[in-house]
Amino acid sequence: MDIxxxxxxxxxxxxxxxxLGLVGVKMSHKLAGTLGTLGMGxxxxxxxxxxxxxxxxxxxxxxDGTNRLQAVIFDQTWLQFTPSLAIxxxxxxxPISAMMLIVIPTISFMVHVYSLGYMHGEKGFQRYxxxxxxxxxxxxxxxxxxxxxxxxxFWELVGASSFLLIGFFYTLPSAVxxxxxxxxxxxxxxxxxxxxxxxxSFYTRELDFLPMTQNPAGVLASFEGASFLGASxxxxxxxxxxTGGMGKSAMLPLHIWLxxxxxxxxxxxxxxxxxxxxxxxxxxxxxLFPLYMLEDAALMFITxxxxxxxxxxxxxxxxxxxxxxxxxxxxxxxxxxxMVSLGVASRNNVAIHEGLGYMASMFHLFTHAMFKxxxxxxxxxxxxxxxxxxxxxxxxxxxxxxxxxITFLIGCLAIAGIFPFAGFWSKxxxxxxxxxxxxxxxxxxxxxxxxxxxxxxxxxxxxxxxxNPDYEKEHHGHRPHDPGLAMSLPLVxxxxxxxxxxFIHFGEFVTFDGHEYQIHINWAIAGLSMGIAVxxxxxxxxxxxxxxxxxxxxxxxxxxxxxxxxxxxYWDEIYLFITRRIIFDGICKPIAWFDRHIIDGTMDxxxxxxxxxxxxxxxxxxxxxxxYIWWYLMGAVVLGLIVAxxxx
Amino acid sequence: xxxxxxxYLVPALVMFCCGVYGFLTRRNMIAMLISLxxxxxxxxxxxxxxNRYLFPHSMEGWMFTLFGIAIAAAETALAxxxxxxxxxxxxxxxxxxxxxxxx
Amino acid sequence: xxxxGSTIFYWIIALSIVIFSVLTVTTRKILRAATxxxxxLFATAALYFKLDYxxxxxxQIAVYAGGIxxxxxxxILLTTHPGDNSEQLASRKKVLGLVGALAAAGACGWxxxxxxxxxxxxxxxxxxxTMHRIGEAMLGTGHxxxxxxxxxxxxLLLACIIGGVVIARKx
Numbered sequence: 001m002d003i004x005x006x007x008x009x010x011x012x013x014x015x016x017x018x019x020l021g022l023v024g025v026k027m028s029h030k031l032a033g034t035l036g037t038l039g040m041g042x043x044x045x046x047x048x049x050x051x052x053x054x055x056x057x058x059x060x061x062x063x064d065g066t067n068r069l070q071a072v073i074f075d076q077t078w079l080q081f082t083p084s085l086a087i088x089x090x091x092x093x094x095p096i097s098a099m100m101l102i103v104i105p106t107i108s109f110m111v112h113v114y115s116l117g118y119m120h121g122e123k124g125f126q127r128y129x130x131x132x133x134x135x136x137x138x139x140x141x142x143x144x145x146x147x148x149x150x151x152x153x154f155w156e157l158v159g160a161s162s163f164l165l166i167g168f169f170y171t172l173p174s175a176v177x178x179x180x181x182x183x184x185x186x187x188x189x190x191x192x193x194x195x196x197x198x199x200x201s202f203y204t205r206e207l208d209f210l211p212m213t214q215n216p217a218g219v220l221a222s223f224e225g226a227s228f229l230g231a232s233x234x235x236x237x238x239x240x241x242x243t244g245g246m247g248k249s250a251m252l253p254l255h256i257w258l259x260x261x262x263x264x265x266x267x268x269x270x271x272x273x274x275x276x277x278x279x280x281x282x283x284x285x286x287x288l289f290p291l292y293m294l295e296d297a298a299l300m301f302i303t304x305x306x307x308x309x310x311x312x313x314x315x316x317x318x319x320x321x322x323x324x325x326x327x328x329x330x331x332x333x334x335x336x337x338x339m340v341s342l343g344v345a346s347r348n349n350v351a352i353h354e355g356l357g358y359m360a361s362m363f364h365l366f367t368h369a370m371f372k373x374x375x376x377x378x379x380x381x382x383x384x385x386x387x388x389x390x391x392x393x394x395x396x397x398x399x400x401x402x403x404x405x406i407t408f409l410i411g412c413l414a415i416a417g418i419f420p421f422a423g424f425w426s427k428x429x430x431x432x433x434x435x436x437x438x439x440x441x442x443x444x445x446x447x448x449x450x451x452x453x454x455x456x457x458x459x460x461x462x463x464x465x466x467x468n469p470d471y472e473k474e475h476h477g478h479r480p481h482d483p484g485l486a487m488s489l490p491l492v493x494x495x496x497x498x499x500x501x502x503f504i505h506f507g508e509f510v511t512f513d514g515h516e517y518q519i520h521i522n523w524a525i526a527g528l529s530m531g532i533a534v535x536x537x538x539x540x541x542x543x544x545x546x547x548x549x550x551x552x553x554x555x556x557x558x559x560x561x562x563x564x565x566x567x568x569x570y571w572d573e574i575y576l577f578i579t580r581r582i583i584f585d586g587i588c589k590p591i592a593w594f595d596r597h598i599i600d601g602t603m604d605x606x607x608x609x610x611x612x613x614x615x616x617x618x619x620x621x622x623x624x625x626x627x628y629i630w631w632y633l634m635g636a637v638v639l640g641l642i643v644a645x646x647x648x
Numbered sequence: 649x650x651x652x653x654x655x656y657l658v659p660a661l662v663m664f665c666c667g668v669y670g671f672l673t674r675r676n677m678i679a680m681l682i683s684l685x686x687x688x689x690x691x692x693x694x695x696x697x698x699n700r701y702l703f704p705h706s707m708e709g710w711m712f713t714l715f716g717i718a719i720a721a722a723e724t725a726l727a728x729x730x731x732x733x734x735x736x737x738x739x740x741x742x743x744x745x746x747x748x749x750x751x
Numbered sequence: 752x753x754x755x756g757s758t759i760f761y762w763i764i765a766l767s768i769v770i771f772s773v774l775t776v777t778t779r780k781i782l783r784a785a786t787x788x789x790x791x792l793f794a795t796a797a798l799y800f801k802l803d804y805x806x807x808x809x810x811q812i813a814v815y816a817g818g819i820x821x822x823x824x825x826x827i828l829l830t831t832h833p834g835d836n837s838e839q840l841a842s843r844k845k846v847l848g849l850v851g852a853l854a855a856a857g858a859c860g861w862x863x864x865x866x867x868x869x870x871x872x873x874x875x876x877x878x879x880x881t882m883h884r885i886g887e888a889m890l891g892t893g894h895x896x897x898x899x900x901x902x903x904x905x906x907l908l909l910a911c912i913i914g915g916v917v918i919a920r921k922x
Contacts, residue, residue, distance in 0.1 A: 625743050626672055626680075633668065633851050640858045644865060651753050651761055654863070654870040656798070659768040661859050663791065665852040670776030673840055673848035678826055679781055682788050685819065686772055689795055700802045702869065704877035707888050711897050713807060714889075717814050718904045722911040724819045728826045729915035735830045 003074045006091040006144070009046050009101070012039050013137035017130050024126030033119075036129035037112040040136060044105040047140075054098040055509055062093065068514040070094035070210055075146050084205070090146030092209065095510040096286055096362055100143035103369045104276050106497075108136045110490035111271040114377050117486035118267055118384060128168060128265070135161035139276050143283060147207040148197050151284070155193070155244065158277045159186050165272060166264040178260035185257040189247020196240030199233060200291075213290040220294050231297060238291060238298040245281025249335045252309040256571050258332055262324040262389075266380030269324060274331045274376050275369035282338040282365055289342065289358055289512065303343030303437075307444055310336035312569065314451035318458065319565035322389045323379050326459050327372070330415065333452060334368050340445060341430040344437035345512070355512030356436065360429030363506040367422035370501055371414035374494035378408040381487055382463060385480035391459060395547075396468030400480045403488050405464050407495040412460045414498040416453035416533045419526075425502030428526040435525060446529050453536035461544035656697040664690035677731045677741045681724065688720045753874075760801060767794040779836045785823045792816050803879050 016039040024032050054062050054071075061071045075090030112132060119128055138157035145151035160183075167179030201207050203222045212219050219234070226233035245251070250258035261273050272278070285292060285302065292298050310333045317329035338361040345357025381404045386393050398405040414421035417428070427449060435442030482488060507517035543551050555562040564570065620631070663686055670683030692713045699709025735741050753761075768791060775787040792815040799808035863870055880888075892898050 625746070630672055630847060630851055633672075633855060637854045637858045641861065644858070644862055650873050651758065652871045652873055655761065655765070656802075657863060657870065659765045661856060661863075662769045663772040664859070665856045666772040666776045668855045669848045669852040672851045673844050674776065675838075676781055676831075678823060678830065679776075679784055682784050682823065683776055685788060685815075686775060686791065689792065689815075693795060693798060696799060696802060696804060696807065700804070700877065701872045701874060704875045706895060707880060707884075708895065710804060710807060710880065711888060711900075714810060715897075715900055715904055717810055718908065721814050721819055722904075722908050724822060725915050726911050726918070728822055729919035731826060732829060732919050741830050 003091070005046050005050055006073045006093075009043055009050065010091075010137060010141055010144075012043050012046075013133045013140065015039075016133035017137060020126055020130035020133060024130055027126065029121070029125040032126035032129050033112075033116045036133055037109070037116065039133065040105065040109045040112045043136065043140075044109045047101040047105040050093070051098040051101045054093050066516045068095050068509075068511075070214070070514075072146055072210065075208075087149050087207070088147055089150055091144045092146040093144070095514065096283065097143045099362060099366060099510050100283065101140070103366055104136065104139050104143065107271055107275040107369055107373045108132070108139075110373065110377070110494060111267045114270075114380070114487050114490040115265070115267045117484045118380055119265060122265075124168065128165075131161055131164045131168070132268075132271070135165065135272060135277070139280075142280060145209070147209060148201070148288075149207050151287070152190075152193065152197060155248070155280065155284075156190065158272075158280065159183065159190070159248070162186075162261070162272050162277055165268040166261045168265055168268065169263070172263065174260075175263040178257075178263040182257035182261050185254055186247040189254050190244050192240045193244025193247075196237050196242075196244065199237040199240065203233060203237070209287060213288065216290045216294050219291055232295070234291070235295045235297045238288070238295055239301055241288065242281075242285060242298065242302060245284045245339075246305065247281070248284075249278050249281030249339065250309075250332045251281070251305050251336060251339065252312055253571065255309065255313070255332050256568075256575060259325050259328045259568070262322070262328050266324065266376060266383060269328070270373045270376030270380065273328065274372040278331060278335055279338065279365050279369065282335060282342065282361060285339070285342050286358065286362060289345075292342070293345075299343050299345075301343075303340055303441065306336040306339030306341075306343055307441065307448075308336075309333070310340060310445065310448045311451075314448050314455065315565050316568045317455040318451065319562050321392060321566075323382065323391050323394075323459055323463065324376075324389050326455060327375055327379055330375075330452065330456065331372055333448065334364070334372065334415070337427070337430055337445065337448070338364050338368070340441065341433050344433050344441055355515075355517055356429065357433035358512040359507055359510060359517055360426060360433050362510045364423075364426035364430055366506070367414070367426045367498070367501050370494055371411045371422055371498040374407060374491065374498055375411040375415065377487070377491055377494065378404055378411060381483045381491065382408075384483055384487070391462040393469070394463045395466040396464070397480060398464040399468075401482045403482045403491065407491040408464070409460065410495040410498055412456045415456050416537060417449055417529060418453075418533060418537075419530060420499070420502060422498045422501035424526070424530065425521075426506075428521060428529060431525050431529050432522045435522075442525075446532060449529055450532040450536045453533035454540050457537045457540035458544055461540055465545050467547040653697065653701045656693065656701075660690045660693040660697070663687075663693070675742050675744060677734070677743050677746070678728075680743060681727050681731070685720065685724065688716065692716050757801070760797075764794050764798050764801065767791075768798070779839075781827050781831055782824070785820060785827060788823070789816055789820045792820065803877060806880065806882070806885055 016036055020032055020036060027035075053059065062069055071093045073091040073093055075088050077086045078089045079087040081087070112129070115128065115132070119125055122128065135158060138154050138161055142151055142154035142158060145154060163179045163183040166182050167175050169175045197207075200212075203226060204212055204219050205222070206212055223232060223234040223237075228236055231239075243254075247254045258273060258278065262269055264273070292302070313329040313333035313336060317326050317333065320326045320329065341357045341361035341364065343357075345355065345361075381401065382394060382397065383389055385397070385401060385404075388394070410421065414423040417424045431442060431445055431449065434445045505518075511517040543554070567573070620627075667683045667685075667687030667690060670686065671680050674680050674683060695709035695713045695716070699707070703709070731741055734746055738745050771787045771790040771794065775784050775791060778784050778787065792811065796808040796811040796816070799805075799811055888896050889901050890896075890898055
């Protein structure tokens, strides 16, 4: 394949970032937005072309019979440190990167279009589009990385652009603290990632993905005998790398930044904190999955973290008021689904094809990106209409905003896993993979799926049904209404995709080992999970479809649980406790005291002594010549005596 | 009575100490300068006497005294120029008034 | 053994050096101090003559007595009114001066006593340095010959003349 198009896919967003960043302030909002959107549209077409070529061209570089290959389109040495250590920048095409080449530009383009309406008239509009381009560039660079170091570089770049976009409204203190929080938490996680990279490449002598993933036995051999604290070095490396993924994908206990990241503009939340960047952790594990397959301990760790996170986030989502936070916790929960799906895809799993979990995870990544972006953009439309993030300010909106209502409903059905919407298919595969690994995980995740349906429809009913506030009075005669074309079109498009995406025979395109894999719907599991979802929806409807006091009574009956869930089970307080009380008070303050009193004190003391000594002896410099002479003479006499005593 | 080396050194020492005393106590700058001449003269005597008594066949001390006299002359001329200049500024030549390098 | 005349001559010289030195630094009239200094310088010149250094004695009289003291007298006449007495010294000042002088005397005395073998040397015989020898010593470049200091002193004197003129001239 020609390398022009892959290079253009990366170069156009980068150019757009530089161009809009440098000269954006000189141009009108409309021009900057149009340019950014056109650039992204071009990338969209080129990416579609690339992915289409990869999947359908039958090019022997990409497919060997029915076996899809991993193809390095180009791999350019960037920094040559030593003959054996070089950092390369390249473009890797394989099933998952080709899939991401569809997902990222699609969502990004939708968000670009949507933002034309949503961000209309905002200060810094051009800057916003520059940052969006930067993010798109970074994310695309991340998914096509040929080596783990390139991935790390772009990993940090997406973190930086996420920081910039969360803090877009930098005059709001909450946005500033949210972007700092996101950056610091993910940086901590990335420290683990970096150490993991170093451990892995220290033993394997390799940074490139393909030599590692295509020869797992060799990797295993290179780690032979190395262990640390009772676990093998390979497990450590993989768990540490996964730590980076935990930070980016907001797994417990590093999830705390994602709900706060909702301070950013809503389209940004849709793009970065729902569809693309937060799944980078999943993508990372998937990219190194052949290595993870070697270590059951690492996979088990992923499974446990994912399952705990999924359940936790679902619990919290049931008790939030801010609709963007509900969606944020829903995102955490759904990403945890993907993680669990990867975690249960163990090679010891003989009951079913080992790649099922892998495929299901990627499938869910794909569908989730579509419907979660849809939900976020829908939430953006709602917020745009009522100027509040809280569902308490909404209710009965189905009459005022029919387009938003229908598309949002489709999104909710998709995430709840109702046939035939996209989520049904991917979630069913995940549940099947869980059951194949163990009944416990299956039941656990099915319960989380039921909670997903419940909290999504709780939000749906509270927003679109429930009460009917007097909007005209509250908004000075303005009734909430559907957004303009720029915002409606992406909603409709994503709703269509969310409806039909499940019918893609995903197993033909993305599998663990490249071999085509036929999806068999396990109707027992599918039917059961859908039945539970329907029950959850009905329950949510019974509680929230009309204004009544049942929710309040229910919350009162277990007030502590509701409060705890509403306060997100006090994770932020725990972090604050650890940082303030233990780290700041326990460690930093003694160090500061030491610095202030011992080190500074020594320096101050030196200055003090010098000062006092100067004051004491400055009288000698009186300008009185005869006193000078007298002292000089005494000095000479003493010196003479010393010489006389010592020498003579 | 034999006139030995010490006979010459003692008057020179007395002269030197008078110079020191005068230099430390007199406030008139010209008087200080005179004391300075006394000290220089005492040192010259020492050079000459040591040369004459201990090394009668060479002339180092002798030459040193000669140069010392020349330098003393130069120094005195310059010092008197400075003193006259100071006098022109402050209308007296008391050393206590000359505490500023610049006025 | 010296002749009696020589001894008497020595005592005259030694006493006049001591007496006039003390007078120089104790008189309150500045012009008298300059005069006593002149006597001290003459006595020193006589000492040089007595030690058979006639040339040096002549230089002493010519430069010191003839040049420097005249310079002092001019300076004194320029800067003081005739008949002015310098003020009475404070006793603290006197004590300081005495301490300094005695300390210097003590240090020198210590140094002298520590070499008591040398200080009782008798006057050895010596050929008087002839003018020929002096000229060679001053203008030669060999061992114990001093052309370079001689030239340096010439430059120094020149610099002093210029410097003195520059400093003392009216602005």
